[in-house]
Amino acid sequence: MTTLHTPMRPRWICAGCAQDWPCPTRRGQLTAEYDRAQVCLSLVMASYFVEASEDLCDVPAGELYLRFLGWLRSARIGGCLRHHDPPQRLRPLPPSRDRSAY
């Protein structure tokens, strides 16, 4: 049996463990799912943040930010923010017979 750690709205409580969503388990799952795609994960979590801000209008924005987005910086995810692939070398243009166009 798989426990789904999905948010129960409008209180954004985890359906799997009854903690504030995203719970530590879900954060771990998201980190694994979006390995090497931290920007995508950030966009997804930003979307959840906006939705939660509408539902949890009694919770300070800073608290919601830390809950939905603040943990991303400490998540150990590969991706463009940690790993920079060396730039690909540009192939030289083939020799042009007609340079008068330039």
Ligand SMILES: [Zn+2]
């Ligand atoms: Zn959970």
